[in-house]
Amino acid sequence: MTDPQPIDARLERLRAQLPGLRLTTDPADAEHYGRDWTRRWTPAPLAVALPASVDEVATIVRWAVDEGVAIVPSGGRTGLSGGAVAANGELVLSLERMNRVLDFDAVDRALTVQAGIALEAVHNAAREHGLVYPVDFAARGSCSIGGNIATNAGGIRVIRYGNTREWIAGLKVVTGAGEVLELNRALIKNSSGYDLRQLMIGSEGTLGIVVEATLRLADPPPPTNVMLLALPSFETLMQVFAAFRERLTLEAFEFFTDRALHHVLAHGAQKPFDEVHPFYVVTEFAVGDEAKEAAAMAAFEFCLENGLVNDGVISQSDAQAAQLWRLREGITEALAKYKPYKNDVSVRISAMPAFLAETQALLAREYPQFDVVWFGHIGDGNLHINVLKPDDADYAVFVDQCEHVTQLLSDALARHGGSISAEHGIGLVKKPYLLGTRSAAEIELMRGIKRVLDPKGLLNPGKVFDA
Amino acid sequence: MTDPQPIDARLERLRAQLPGLRLTTDPADAEHYGRDWTRRWTPAPLAVALPASVDEVATIVRWAVDEGVAIVPSGGRTGLSGGAVAANGELVLSLERMNRVLDFDAVDRALTVQAGIALEAVHNAAREHGLVYPVDFAARGSCSIGGNIATNAGGIRVIRYGNTREWIAGLKVVTGAGEVLELNRALIKNSSGYDLRQLMIGSEGTLGIVVEATLRLADPPPPTNVMLLALPSFETLMQVFAAFRERLTLEAFEFFTDRALHHVLAHGAQKPFDEVHPFYVVTEFAVGDEAKEAAAMAAFEFCLENGLVNDGVISQSDAQAAQLWRLREGITEALAKYKPYKNDVSVRISAMPAFLAETQALLAREYPQFDVVWFGHIGDGNLHINVLKPDDADYAVFVDQCEHVTQLLSDALARHGGSISAEHGIGLVKKPYLLGTRSAAEIELMRGIKRVLDPKGLLNPGKVFDA
Structure with missing residues (x-):
């Protein structure tokens, strides 16, 4: 973290103002703190500051205003939209040491x-x-x-x-x-x-x-059970969601496709069913008394009798619950080696079946060679789409194709009243597609509001929208 | 609603743009639509428009921008902060007809x-x-x-x-x-x-x-019971709140003082206890199974055994529940004839005992002649303060004194980290006291944001803050 090299005059003046500030221009630090989980930009910050107090943060910002230096606020840098990328001579302001x-x-x-x-x-x-x-x-x-x-x-x-x-x-x-x-x-x-x-x-x-x-903070959740369901179609999945929501207090209701399960199993998870099914659900719900346990069984039986689910298992222990959850939570890790192109979109819950059907058809037509993995949060209308790079594809070509996929998604979202970012943010990655989700008038108002709170335009410039 | 009189040229131009718009300058309409439940300003709008569509609203606003006419958006006008008052030649834009x-x-x-x-x-x-x-x-x-x-x-x-x-x-x-x-x-x-x-x-x-x-929308609430509790002090009230919150799912937890009960009983409600107690609580909580009913009794018994409550009753029917609720919900109506001066403030829940004690002492010292009625929402840190006009007091003098009370409250809120408006808004009534709740920097940012969304400053000008 020490920096023996001569540094830029602006940084000298920052050091003079805050002699105790941890400040580094070490190339390894610049590389480490200049990027997030996206890997599409080359980190090139001016320096990395690691303040230890609110006063230090405020002094850094006032210094930045005086010097005209842009600041990239930085947390755990686990973002997937490039919101914490510093690729243009910004000062990275890491909150890492303010962690108490x-x-x-x-x-x-x-x-x-x-x-x-x-x-x-x-x-x-x-x-x-x-x-x-x-x-x-x-x-x-x-x-x-x-x-x-x-x-x-x-x-x-x-x-x-x-x-x-x-x-x-x-x-x-x-x-x-x-x-x-x-x-x-x-x-x-x-x-x-x-x-x-x-x-x-x-x-x-x-x-x-x-x-x-x-x-x-909230009360601890009640005791819960976890159920894994295998389903014949997304339409039945929506009916299963309705049946469960009506009868139970749902703590989670997640879905994934057979392609997602395929990769999780290939990554070492234990196969839950002998047969392959198009869709799976992991749901967690409050139990703890007989009425609730009966309600859970009633929901499952209703779905089975009406052909809405093909199969299902319910956790009998915490270990089993964790094992079922792993099938859902292990997807991202299982896909990592394929450098997937990720999109995180949302629509109203009611719009999910039509949006999913349209988008799946569109991808199958435009890019039949792509392995597309879907998972997401039904109760939130939130779909995560992972496009895996074919082994033989050139990475740059693949990225270009995926940008085209995102444009198609953005157009579909505009038609279905959705959002190009459910929970990852816009950052740099989704900035070109913001107009599919927010009107030009809204974006102009955002620009105006930014000018009020950040008059010099120095806080994370170029993220979300261009000033 | 028809207006046979010649009207101002600006209104003529509005009529020309929207021949179907319901627009009135009738003095009775001006009086009716120009005020809310506050009674401190004399209504003096330019006119009252009652649009029937979003298009009409947008056209009216664009007309207002062209003409430089201020607009007061108007709903049910039940506000207590003067937010819907039109006393300066504004156009009242009532949404009354857009009610589907x-x-x-x-x-x-x-x-x-x-x-x-x-x-x-x-x-x-x-x-x-x-x-x-x-x-x-x-x-x-x-x-x-x-x-x-x-x-x-x-x-x-x-x-x-x-x-x-x-x-x-x-x-x-x-x-x-x-x-x-x-x-x-x-x-x-x-x-x-x-x-x-x-x-x-x-x-x-x-x-x-x-x-x-x-x-x-949400699921209907579970079956509930209502309990009325009599308590010796506000400190024990906070302990009762903790005991109930720990054991039950609270749907409401409201308190009021003996002065509040006095006025509700004088207004015809049925006396719940023989003795008089300093504080009362109406609480509603989920029941519906034996475990929950046992928990409710356990909470009550814990409080009784520890001297936290003096007495209590629990509803045995919906009619009784309504009767208990009436003691709390009837307060405002019972006080109406005294033209009370109302304040609606909040602090963090943990700050309530100190804030209440300090404020009660301060009022007793400064205005021993005032009948001060307190009630509020413990779980929200929200206190409603009603100061009743003594029969022999001059109304103008009383209002001046109450403004001084509000200043004292505002100062106490600044010390205790509270808000001068928990749920009524700032409007005109609390505008002089906003600086006790929001910093000068925040208010300046609000002004800037208003300029972005309302560049001509025509939407409800003078409310919340002066531009």
Whole structure:
């Protein structure tokens, strides 16, 4: 982390202002902190700053305003949309060292944390107090709460607990002018003008840098069971969803295709059924008393009797529940070696069957050679599409083709009233397609709002939209 | 509604553009539509327009931009902060005629309505489909959903279901430039740039006119019981809250003081206990199976054994539940004849005891002659303060004294990290006190955001803050 080389005069002036600031121009650090989980841009930051306090963050931003240096706020860099990429001489402002729990209040059921804390560390802190922070997804060990807030992260429990937005009681942010704002004071009811907290959530670091957050916590979930279902079609899947939602309190309702299962099994998971089926569901629901267990069996039997499911298993232990979940949660890891082209889109739940059918047909027609893996969150209208690179395809050609796929998806989403980004954000990856989801008038208003909060346009410039 | 008199040239031009528009300058209409439930301003609108379509609303706004006429968006006008007052030659744009249900989708559990529909009509429409719209409060018969959205209305079920914000899947709004925006497409997950829907919610008609909303609906609540508790102090009340919240799923947890009960009984309600107690709680919680009923009794017995409650009754029927609720919901009506000065403030739940103690002491010292009635929502940190005009006091003097009370409250809220408006909005009434809740930097950002969405400053000018 030390940097023996002479550095640029702007950085000298930053060092003079903040002698204790951890600041590095080491090429390995630049490489490490200049990218996220996308691999399409070459990191080229001016430097990487790792402040340890809100004051340091605010001073850095004011320095950036004086010097005209752009800032890329940086959390766990697990993003899939290039939102944390620094490829144009920006200063990466990593919140990594600001990773502490600051406060817990049992009456308010509120946990105040610094933005750089990992989601999993938040889970652990909540559990120590007998409560839970219910937003959860596979990157929990690496992603930061600040990044979760910047993208309004969703995940696998949204059907029951909503997105990150629902759990943010208060935020401390540093604006593009270097002002420190305390937003909403962690109040439950506060009708005192515009809710700038809500504006910050999902703004991908383009309006302010989240430095602290007060999170609401929830009661631990009830005992649950996990069921794996095999289904003949997406239409029956929607009927199964209706039947289960009507009878049970669903904690999760996830689907994946036979191609997804194929790859997870090839990656070492245990085969759940002898036969191959077009679609699978992993669902988790509250049990804990006889009435609820009977309701779960009734839902399953209704589906079986009506030909909505082909087969199913229910977890008899926590270990079995984990094994069933692995079939769903292991998909991303199982696909990694194929360098998949990922899209994360949403439509209204009711629009899913038509959107999926249209898009599957379109991909089969345009790119019959592609192995396309679908999975997603039925209760949220959220579909994850992974296109795998054929072994013999040139990577650059493949990426071009996938950009064309995204354009087709974007057009289909515009027709079906959907979003090009359900939970990954727009960043750089989806910026060319934003007009399929948001109107030109909305984008122009976003530009105007950015000018209010970031007058010099220095916070994560070029992400989400061009100024 | 017809207007035989010659009207102003600007209105002539509006009539020429929209020959079918219902437009009135009748003094009775001006009086009726120019005010809300506050009675401190004299209505003096230019005219009242009652459009019947989104197109008419957009045309009116574009006309207003051309003519430089200010617009006051108007719903049920049940507001208590003067947010819908038109006292300066504005055009009142009433959404009253746009009061229809437009769509229901069972898969999405979503109801799309025009903004002028009454909250109670929304409740009824949801119920027809076997679902509920769970935001509820006493003005349900008169208030409109558009007004609810404009103030992020809360009410008596927030502890269980959150504020209005949580139930707004999508919005159609007309900006100050006359542009029609469709915000969020009723999606559950949509991380595609700034969530302008959230910015509109709670903006009190100063950023855009809500013309349509898509509301999420919920499962009907489980069977519930209602308990009335008598308590020796506010400190024990907080302990009772903790004991109940730990053991039960609370649908409501409301408190009021002996002064509140006094007035409700004087207004005809039935006396629940022989003795007088300092504080009372009405709580409603899920029952429906033996375990839950046992938990309710356990919570009560724990409180009784530990001296946290003095007495209590539990509803044995729906009629009794309604009777217990009347003691809480009847307060506002029972106080109406005293022309009470109302404040609606919030702090974090954990800050309530200290804030209440300090404020009660302060009022007793400064205004020992005032009858001060407190009630509120413990689970939301929301306190309603009603100061009753003494019979012999001059109304103008009383109002001046109450403004001083509000200043004292505002100062106490600043110290305790609270909000001068929990759920009523800022409007005109609380504008002088906004700085106790929001920083100067935040207010300046709000001004900037308003300029982006309402460049000419014509939407509800002077409400929330001065431009």
